[in-house]
Amino acid sequence: MKWKQQLDGMQAYKPGKPIEEVQREFGLQEVVKLASNENPFGCSPKVTAYLQKNAVNYAIYPDGYAQNLRSAVANHVGVKETQLLFGNGSDDIIAILTRALLYPGVNTVMADPSFSQYVHNAEIEGAEVRKIPCIEGAHDLNAMAAAIDEHTSIVWVCSPNNPTGVVIADTDLREFLAQVPSDVLVVLDEAYIEYVTHPGHKETLPLIDEYPNVLLMRTFSKAYGLAAFRVGYAIGQPEVIAKLDPVRAPFNNTILSQAVAAIALSDQDFLKSCCAANEIGKKQYVDFCEKHNLKYYPSDTNFIFFNTNADSDVVFQELMKRGFIIRSGNALGAPGFIRVTIGTEAQNAALLAHLEEVLKEQGVFA
Numbered sequence: 001m002k003w004k005q006q007l008d009g010m011q012a013y014k015p016g017k018p019i020e021e022v023q024r025e026f027g028l029q030e031v032v033k034l035a036s037n038e039n040p041f042g043c044s045p046k047v048t049a050y051l052q053k054n055a056v057n058y059a060i061y062p063d064g065y066a067q068n069l070r071s072a073v074a075n076h077v078g079v080k081e082t083q084l085l086f087g088n089g090s091d092d093i094i095a096i097l098t099r100a101l102l103y104p105g106v107n108t109v110m111a112d113p114s115f116s117q118y119v120h121n122a123e124i125e126g127a128e129v130r131k132i133p134c135i136e137g138a139h140d141l142n143a144m145a146a147a148i149d150e151h152t153s154i155v156w157v158c159s160p161n162n163p164t165g166v167v168i169a170d171t172d173l174r175e176f177l178a179q180v181p182s183d184v185l186v187v188l189d190e191a192y193i194e195y196v197t198h199p200g201h202k203e204t205l206p207l208i209d210e211y212p213n214v215l216l217m218r219t220f221s222k223a224y225g226l227a228a229f230r231v232g233y234a235i236g237q238p239e240v241i242a243k244l245d246p247v248r249a250p251f252n253n254t255i256l257s258q259a260v261a262a263i264a265l266s267d268q269d270f271l272k273s274c275c276a277a278n279e280i281g282k283k284q285y286v287d288f289c290e291k292h293n294l295k296y297y298p299s300d301t302n303f304i305f306f307n308t309n310a311d312s313d314v315v316f317q318e319l320m321k322r323g324f325i326i327r328s329g330n331a332l333g334a335p336g337f338i339r340v341t342i343g344t345e346a347q348n349a350a351l352l353a354h355l356e357e358v359l360k361e362q363g364v365f366a
């Protein structure tokens with residue numbers, strides 16, 4: 001068959017091992033997954049209550065324009081409804097963007113390490129990928145600006161960055177945007193925006209008016225605790241959104257996902273309590289790293305990326321045997337590092353006790 005050449009040898013996304021599989025393999029009663037930055041507190045109780053009460057007629061297609069959710073998000077964010085594009089998770093938005101803007105002959109610029117889907121989708125479209133190494137977990141924005149040429153179509157800026165957790169300060173971001181040509185789309189992936197506490201970070205919404213080539217990308221999968229429902233969205237100028245909308249599949253959010261996302265948005269108290277708990281949990285990891293002199297990057301997210309000074313694949317395996325699934329930095333080009341989602345206080349304490357044991361076994365400290 002006449003496959004796209006770039007599909008040769010390409011692998012599907014490899015998700016972490018499911019909890020049930022780890023339970024079976026290691027004979028464990030309880031397994032805690034701290035590998036995908038999901039909310040350890042679940043979602044708003046209002047969502048759960050809605051799902052228990054609402055039997056919908058599932059024979060009918062959902063609203064392809066997601067009108068109710070659109071109004072709710074437009075209201076919450078403070079933009080016009082025509083400034084929003086909804087996706088089946090922000091993964092879907094990334095696919096829409098690359099399908100609309102990337103093809104053989106153009107290039108796309110991104111940080112390394114950063115979110116894997118930017119590369120994956122760019123490769124499917126046959127575009128050249130320009131990966132700019134991070135410095136201390138932060139985007140090297142000067143080098144990224146220098147990598148842009150007349151064939152650059154999309155620049156991906158992940159703030160805070162997955163997997164490093166580092167957020168970009170407002171002054172740095174503005175200095176960068178001022179250097180980007182106006183015909184290059186800058187995608188600001190803000191999957192973890194709700195968790196940001198860095199004082200140098202400012203509201204990013206005004207950037208859309210100042211730089212019409214900026215598109216913000218947000219999701220209900222992380223702080224809102226709705227990863228299973230697959231709702232993400234982009235915020236941009238109406239002209240940009242109107243160009244992207246025809247590329248979107250007609251019914252890319254289900255009837256239930258539209259409903260629960262709007263409900264989750266209405267429960268900002270739940271969100272605040274999760275963010276407050278996340279700060280406490282983050283401190284548990286920071287204290288551990290400080291105590292054992294392990295290098296970590298300052299995190300503005302619900303995960304932390306730090307150097308175990310051991311083989312991170314071994315650490316991953318040893319923690320899995322003990323009932324904790326995390327991410328090894330090996331696959332991310334950061335050997336020794338692990339990425340751990342910040343769980344509940346009890347989960348964090350238990351994981352850190354196991355990690356201390358593992359790192360002693362590995363001879364990292366006495």
Ligand SMILES: *Cc1c(COP(=O)(O)O)cnc(C)c1O
Pocket residue numbers: 037088089090091092115158161162189191218219220221222227230231232
């Ligand atoms: C999790 C994540 C996403 C994907 O989120 P979905 O909305 O679930 O598709 C996008 N970007 C980053 C940086 C993420 O960490």
